[in-house]
Amino acid sequence: MGGMVKCPEAVTEMMALVDEALADRPRLATLFRNCFPNTLETTTELHDDGSSYVFTGDIPAMWLRDSSAQVSPYVPLAAQDGDVRRIISGVIRKQIGYILIDPYANAFNRQADGACWAPDETEQNDWVWERKYEIDSLCYPFWLAHRYWKTTGDVSVFDDDFRRAAGVIVDLWRVEQDHVQRSPYRFQRMDCRPSDTLTHDGLGAPVVPTGMTWSGFRPSDDACRYGYLVPANLFAIVALRQLAEISDTVWNDGVLRREAESLATAIDAGVRQHGVIDDEIIGGPVYAYEVDGFGNAHFMDDANVPSLLSLPYLGACAVEDEIYQNTRRLILSKRNPYYYTGTQASGIGSPHTPDGYVWHISLSMQGLTSTSVEEMDGLMDTLEATDGGTGYMHEGFHPDDPSTFTREWFAWSNSLFAEFVLHWLHTTGRMTR
Numbered sequence: 001m002g003g004m005v006k007c008p009e010a011v012t013e014m015m016a017l018v019d020e021a022l023a024d025r026p027r028l029a030t031l032f033r034n035c036f037p038n039t040l041e042t043t044t045e046l047h048d049d050g051s052s053y054v055f056t057g058d059i060p061a062m063w064l065r066d067s068s069a070q071v072s073p074y075v076p077l078a079a080q081d082g083d084v085r086r087i088i089s090g091v092i093r094k095q096i097g098y099i100l101i102d103p104y105a106n107a108f109n110r111q112a113d114g115a116c117w118a119p120d121e122t123e124q125n126d127w128v129w130e131r132k133y134e135i136d137s138l139c140y141p142f143w144l145a146h147r148y149w150k151t152t153g154d155v156s157v158f159d160d161d162f163r164r165a166a167g168v169i170v171d172l173w174r175v176e177q178d179h180v181q182r183s184p185y186r187f188q189r190m191d192c193r194p195s196d197t198l199t200h201d202g203l204g205a206p207v208v209p210t211g212m213t214w215s216g217f218r219p220s221d222d223a224c225r226y227g228y229l230v231p232a233n234l235f236a237i238v239a240l241r242q243l244a245e246i247s248d249t250v251w252n253d254g255v256l257r258r259e260a261e262s263l264a265t266a267i268d269a270g271v272r273q274h275g276v277i278d279d280e281i282i283g284g285p286v287y288a289y290e291v292d293g294f295g296n297a298h299f300m301d302d303a304n305v306p307s308l309l310s311l312p313y314l315g316a317c318a319v320e321d322e323i324y325q326n327t328r329r330l331i332l333s334k335r336n337p338y339y340y341t342g343t344q345a346s347g348i349g350s351p352h353t354p355d356g357y358v359w360h361i362s363l364s365m366q367g368l369t370s371t372s373v374e375e376m377d378g379l380m381d382t383l384e385a386t387d388g389g390t391g392y393m394h395e396g397f398h399p400d401d402p403s404t405f406t407r408e409w410f411a412w413s414n415s416l417f418a419e420f421v422l423h424w425l426h427t428t429g430r431m432t433r
Contacts, residue, residue: 005044005052007037010081011074018421021431028384032421034391035414039070043411044087045110051097052090053110057409060115061107061129064095065219066412068140069305073419075144078152088148092157095141099165101125103172104133104185106221121188121202132217133185135232136306138169142239143314146246158250166243170259173236177266179207179214179227187216195222195351208293211270219304220352226292230275231306233267234287234316240264276323279330286327287311300338301331303350303359303396305416312369319371332366342399345382349396353406357396360386360413364393364420376424383417393417 015033022029045053054067071088078084098108105128109115112126122131145157175182186202198204204216207227213236215229240260247257271287277297279286287308288297301308308327312319319325331348333339338349340356348362360383367379386402387393393414395407407413425431 005040005046005087006083007040008074008077008081008083008087010077010084011037011040014077014422017431017433018425021425025384028380028421030391031384031387031393032418035393036073036418036421038392038414039411040074040087042409043070046086046090047094049093050090051094052087053094054091054411055110056107057411058407059117061109061117062094062098063107064098064137065106065134065140065305067091067095068144069412070415071144072147073415073422075147075151078148085148085152085154088144089154089157092141092145092148092162095144096161096165098127099138099141099168100161101127102131103138103165103168105129105131106134106137106217107132118189118192118196121190122186130221131187132221133187133215134217134219134221135173135213135215135229135236136219138172139232139235139239139306141165142169142242143235146242149246149250155250158246163251163253163256166247166256166260170240170243170256170263173213173240173263173267176214177211178209179204183214185216198223205292206294210274210291210293211266212274212291213267218302219306220302220350222302222350222352224290225298226290226296228270228274228291228293230271230287230289230291231308231311231316233271233275234311235306235314237264237268237271238315240267279326281335282326282330284326285323286330287323299330299335301336301348302338302352303348303362303365304352305361305365307348307362307365309348309362309369310365313365319369328369340399344402345386345397345399347382347399353396354398356398357406358386358399359396360393361395361416364413364416367420368416368423373428376427380421380424383420 018032043055055062056066074084107129109129114126117130187198188202189197212228212233214227244257244260247253274291276285277288289300290298311317317324340349340358345358347358349357367376370376388403394405395410397405
């Protein structure tokens, strides 16, 4: 099968550079030293077939989303370090293999042992840990592979399996443009909270075609209220345009390039027509979080990525974009029902965790998408002070008492925090290498 990885030399060297840059902030330096290698040291296994299995932390399964985000801060190091290239290319290969097993699944097992979060009413497969269909599960592998390629020039990941999976994803997103009439996907979970299952016999709430592609669940793994999840559709546009570039440059495949571009154009038109709403108070357009095509729109934001907050980070828009900046002002205020304020922190949480809990992921993402050094500084201070004395980031925490938190071992949160630290160090000129 394989084994756990050794920390690559480039990762060790980066930690030394950060130690030096944070000599005046030893607590923050310790947090970075704990969090930056956490994915590699505790959740990554190299398999003998050249793939890499990256589980999420305290849950033994590999999420397509989480695994991409977990290795994200190592991508810039891949050009100089063969061990990093082996790990990340292996993650991409593992993800593609899973997508070819079941493109509707969001999380997978290390081996085909039938382990699962819960037995559900859907198409079962022994490889699948959970089959909650989320658009972003299929976006993230494109996003990761494209960044890896641009950093390293390595096209070996774009093999026949990758090309086949690309076709599967494009076909699936086309089918889900008309979910009610064409989709084979159903999901029901019995004896659970309402957010863990889909209504209408597993089909989800009614929608009508808009050009956008449907999602059953949010990146929080909670069911969508309305089936067109706007940040996920914007992420799909990014992924499709990356696929178009890969198709053109690597495969010289004009047919797949045109298919990807056409679908991206259709989704974008759908977002512009249905996913952008005028807000009377702010006096301009903002993105809805979810819509259904009937005219219903739900405004909120969730800590999990893709979120409305994360759009510039994902490449879905420029940080200066008017609609994004209008939306950002609202989601970082009480207009967002999941924006919480306490004595120790203020930020976006999620209905996935207890009411009032702020997420470290959202604080890190707020910093990564900020144009204000003052705002970044404040967020860095908050993150440094809210680890609950553990030396690591978590999922949600009580903003009055950071020692009360969910998920002691959540590698995605650690990785995104480390990514923000590196971004902040370079932005503020503390570190230039």
